[in-house]
Amino acid sequence: MRNDPFSRAVLTRRIFGAALAGGAAMALVPGAAFALDVNSARALIDKAIADVNSVINSGKAEPAMYKDFEQIFASYADVPVIARSALGVAARSASASQMSAFTTAYQGYIGRKYGRRFREFIGGKIEVTDARPVKSYYEVISVAYLQGESPFDLRWHVSNKSGKDLFFNIIIEGVNMLASERTEVGALLDARGGDIDALIQDLQKS
Amino acid sequence: MTSKITIYLALFTLLSACAVAPTPSGINDPNEGVNRSFHSFNVGLDRALVRPASTAYGAILPAPVEAGVSNFASNLDVPGDVVNNILQGKPQFALQNTMRFALNTTAGIGGLFDFSSAIGLPGVETDFGETLHVWGVGEGSYVELPGFGPSTSRDAVGLVVDLVTNPAGKIVPDVAGGIDTAAQIGSRLGDRNRFSNTVDSLLYESADSYAQLRLLYLQKRRFELGQTEAESDATFVDPYEDPYAQ
Numbered sequence: 001m002r003n004d005p006f007s008r009a010v011l012t013r014r015i016f017g018a019a020l021a022g023g024a025a026m027a028l029v030p031g032a033a034f035a036l037d038v039n040s041a042r043a044l045i046d047k048a049i050a051d052v053n054s055v056i057n058s059g060k061a062e063p064a065m066y067k068d069f070e071q072i073f074a075s076y077a078d079v080p081v082i083a084r085s086a087l088g089v090a091a092r093s094a095s096a097s098q099m100s101a102f103t104t105a106y107q108g109y110i111g112r113k114y115g116r117r118f119r120e121f122i123g124g125k126i127e128v129t130d131a132r133p134v135k136s137y138y139e140v141i142s143v144a145y146l147q148g149e150s151p152f153d154l155r156w157h158v159s160n161k162s163g164k165d166l167f168f169n170i171i172i173e174g175v176n177m178l179a180s181e182r183t184e185v186g187a188l189l190d191a192r193g194g195d196i197d198a199l200i201q202d203l204q205k206s
Numbered sequence: 207m208t209s210k211i212t213i214y215l216a217l218f219t220l221l222s223a224c225a226v227a228p229t230p231s232g233i234n235d236p237n238e239g240v241n242r243s244f245h246s247f248n249v250g251l252d253r254a255l256v257r258p259a260s261t262a263y264g265a266i267l268p269a270p271v272e273a274g275v276s277n278f279a280s281n282l283d284v285p286g287d288v289v290n291n292i293l294q295g296k297p298q299f300a301l302q303n304t305m306r307f308a309l310n311t312t313a314g315i316g317g318l319f320d321f322s323s324a325i326g327l328p329g330v331e332t333d334f335g336e337t338l339h340v341w342g343v344g345e346g347s348y349v350e351l352p353g354f355g356p357s358t359s360r361d362a363v364g365l366v367v368d369l370v371t372n373p374a375g376k377i378v379p380d381v382a383g384g385i386d387t388a389a390q391i392g393s394r395l396g397d398r399n400r401f402s403n404t405v406d407s408l409l410y411e412s413a414d415s416y417a418q419l420r421l422l423y424l425q426k427r428r429f430e431l432g433q434t435e436a437e438s439d440a441t442f443v444d445p446y447e448d449p450y451a452q
Binding site: 148 | 403407421422426430434444446
């Protein structure tokens, strides 16, 4: 019976970090977003997993590892677009300098927030099974195997609209990272009376 | 058994007239105020009781014993799954779950071992909420139930029906009394402990844990019911075309 909605709902959340880091690989081949096929996508993911594992196994102190995870996120995800989407309506009224400061702060926040969960990713693997064009972007379909968990469906949305091939969303068993981030950042902003500068300062500290 | 079948037949007659369940989108939460107070209650319950109990449970029991409790509890859910498989018109899943129940109850020593999964026969978990969905009942509004967590008005009805009609109680009356309940509680505590970091981060580190839990539950549930694939275009977030992103 599936009468345990609570624990089921939260399971998906734990692997955002791994997914973010793994998705990094989507951008390894410049200009290849619309030339992706299952094999190249699989190779890219495998490479990313190896990169993430090498960070995990580097023996560095945790703050240094968070920096590395942030760097992977910065290289392979379309951070400005994700940050703008997470900020939601407030992005409209933000100044260019506020957006720039928010994006930088948000990138570090993501690296630390998901980086803290890196232990859950030890021994995990992600296998790409398919890739297909959807509307104006590419959806790469994969299955994630984390230790002690049933395999689950993991999808990557990749676009080259930024001028490079970068991923901009991750869907874990139907759970959409952009929507989750928008809810979180929206709540953080509300708690500060809509003050973007205060939010930026607190993100830098968190 | 007879009265239960009568209930199902009555429900089926009532509901089979409905069309295919409408595909939900967005968040329908008209009772947010009440839900938020139940959420606070649930978080308080977790902080005061469930979390400490689960930590103790995980610390005291060796991992194989925990797995045994969890297997035993989920094996007792399988007869209920079979009933729902049939009600959903999916006899192949009912057969698969029946074989699973038979194997795990015998070769798996009363359900303590998940023999069936080990030989490549996984379960097809379901619930009466899904049956209602198959019969055409829409999701309804979001609810957070005290003690049970997130649900929808449709799935809350399903939960009650599943709890009241659990056939495990009819097949093995002795087992389904105290031992079943104890195993279910143990299994839940084991899950809470195993995913402690995740649950803690959701409940205690989110800026708005109510909104996060609601979003996660609704997306996950729609995915389980196969409602995301068909409407992927409708729910897709395109930040490049997002009105807020301009």
